[in-house]
Amino acid sequence: MVTTTARAPRPTRAEALEAVLGPAPVAVPREGTDLERARAAASTVCDPELPVLSIADLGVLRDVRVDEGVVSVVITPTYSGCPMMQIMERDVAAAVRAAGFAEVRVRTTLTPAWTTDWISADGRRRLEEFGIAPPTGTRPVGPIQGGLHVRCPHCRSLNTREISRFGSTACKAIYACRACGEPFDYFKAL
Numbered sequence: 001m002v003t004t005t006a007r008a009p010r011p012t013r014a015e016a017l018e019a020v021l022g023p024a025p026v027a028v029p030r031e032g033t034d035l036e037r038a039r040a041a042a043s044t045v046c047d048p049e050l051p052v053l054s055i056a057d058l059g060v061l062r063d064v065r066v067d068e069g070v071v072s073v074v075i076t077p078t079y080s081g082c083p084m085m086q087i088m089e090r091d092v093a094a095a096v097r098a099a100g101f102a103e104v105r106v107r108t109t110l111t112p113a114w115t116t117d118w119i120s121a122d123g124r125r126r127l128e129e130f131g132i133a134p135p136t137g138t139r140p141v142g143p144i145q146g147g148l149h150v151r152c153p154h155c156r157s158l159n160t161r162e163i164s165r166f167g168s169t170a171c172k173a174i175y176a177c178r179a180c181g182e183p184f185d186y187f188k189a190l
């Protein structure tokens with residue numbers, strides 16, 4: 001016998017607002033378990049070169065543990081030579097400390113290697129909103145030779161070409177769109 005007397009819980013004000021406005025910017029919660037708060041704090045850190053993406057969105061944040069008040073964080077850099085990773089290690093430790101944890105250990109691991117597959121769906125959407133074509137693994141179909149189908153973040157055309165293999169950072173290439181004429185950064189698939 002199925003009972004249907006349970007009422008659906010009323011949405012909280014925050015949930016109702018989120019339904020209208022979309023998710024709020026990441027804020028460190030004051031409630032939740034130590035692990036939840038530590039993870040949320042670490043997730044607020046952004047890639048200095050890609051401030052639209054948190055390291056959680058990038059998939060750089062691999063693991064967060066709390067053991068007797070000591071927070072251990074594991075991150076995997078997007079590039080093994082990326083000097084930005086030291087900045088991120090420092091920022092992660094600072095963010096977690098700011099959430100009230102005195103002892104924080106941030107470890108960088110290079111295996112398995114970071115892959116653009118780890119970028120979250122949310123992260124890909126944000127990259128595109130920022131004018132950066134997200135990495136694509138889609139191979140061209142048909143007789144088109146060379147390269148990938150990279151979609152222009154401005155007009156969505158696939159009629160694009162690579163101008164330079166290295167853009168503002170080693171992680172990005174510069175593309176130009178034949179449809180709208182705009183150049184844009186492409187976050188290279190790895």
Ligand SMILES: [Zn+2]
Nearest residue numbers: 152155177180
């Ligand atoms: Zn375009």
